[in-house]
Amino acid sequence: METGAGAFGSRRDWHWHWRARHRWHQRWHRHHAQFRHSLGARLIGIFIVLALLSSLILWGSMQSDYGLLWAVPALFLVTGVAYGGIRHMVGPLRALAAGAEAFGQGDLTHRVPIFHRDEIGDLAHRFNQMAADIQAMLDGKRALLLAISHELRSPLTRARLHAELVAEGGSKDALLDELAQMRDLISALLESERLGSGHLALQVSPVDLGALAEEQLQPGVVLVRDSDLPVLSLDRMRVQLLMRNLIHNALRHNDPAVGPVRLSVHRVEGEGAALRLTVRDHGSGVPPDALSRLGQPFYRPDEARARSDGGVGLGLSLCRLVAEAHGSRLELRNAAPGFEASVRFG
Structure with missing residues (x-):
């Protein structure tokens, strides 16, 4: 009976030690995983290793007469390796900054790559x-x-x-x-x-931008265009909408005594088949602080104007969307005197 009791006790001790060791291994793996996925812990680890190696190098240099000859390069080497490791760890911050910039510009389809499951990855x-x-x-x-x-x-x-x-x-x-x-x-x-869906909303076809501009002529508007303009792949209906809105806006604010509304189509020098469409009036222009907000939906520089005179503020917004859908942008500026809107196509 004593032999059996002793064997049972030894087996129980063995199981207890096995379970204790298993729990220790689990804790070690858990802490190791937390260390691997924690940016702060890894940075602390690099600093500790850097301090230890630097101490060893300095201690070794004091043990020989010419220790400084190899200690200084060794310290620079260790510091360079530590800097490279830290730079690699914080590298995903650059991708995060690029993602934040893309989101700020309205590109919500952009996704930030996740390199590590650490604080930056989260x-x-x-x-x-x-x-x-x-x-x-x-x-x-x-x-x-x-x-x-x-x-x-x-x-x-x-x-x-x-x-x-x-x-x-x-x-x-x-x-x-x-x-x-x-x-x-x-x-x-x-x-x-x-x-709002951008280029996907367009129905492009070969378009003669100069001929399309001639179709928009009306009293109070003059056309200035280069000869032999190239044919571009554009959405004819959307470009017509852009021209019509820009001309209507220019006629509404133009001063005929100074000059007519000027519609122009010219080549962009040094850019192959690119063309620039420009509409200019000779009115009073807009306040400089309002230029950055022009093109926003429902924004009107003069809120006191009646809707019948000033519209609802969607004309320039549509022009901006048409330009962006064609891979361009609507450029607005005061022309002194007057106001000028232009879009580059091609």
Whole structure:
């Protein structure tokens, strides 16, 4: 019985030691994983190794007469290796900065690469999740706006038919004018949401930009164009919309006594087949502090103007979207006197 009891006790001790060692290994692996995935812990590890190696080098240099001859290069070498290791660890911060810049410019499709599962990797994951959430929110807003705009078209059409039955006079004209503004607003909203998808919204075809500009001529507008302009791949309907809005905006603010609205199409020197479309008026221009906000939806520099005179602030916004969909941008500036808008195509 004593032999059996002793064997049982030894087996129990063996199992206890095995479980204790297993728990120790689990704790070691857990702490090792935390160390590997913690930027701060790895930086502390590098500093400790750097301090130990530097101490050993200095101690070794004091043991010989010519220790400084090899100790100084060795210290520089160890410091350089430590710097390279630290630079490698914080390298993902550059990708994070590039991602933040892309998000700031509105490119929510950009994703920050995740190199390590440390604090920087967790931050990159949160950045990507934030971009996805914002994109989902914008997509939901766009879908809601498109649905509302489509639903408003039918009652607006019925209201216009009923307005046609009103007796002739000022009331009928005012009612039809208001309904026309509502129709234009809904059309502009729908078009702005379509252009929100960028180049995918375009239906490109060969377009003669000079001939297209001639079609937009009307009283008070003069055209200046180069000869033998190249044919470009553009969305004809969207470029027409851009020209029409820019010319309408210029005519509304132009001073005919100074000069007519000038529509010009010229080659861009040194850029092959690139063309620049420019519309300039001779009005009073806009306040310098308002230039950066022009092109934003529903923004008007003069909030005191009536809607019938100043529109609702979607014309330049549509022009900006058309330009961006073609890979360009709408450039706006005061021309002294007047105001100038230009877009580069090609």
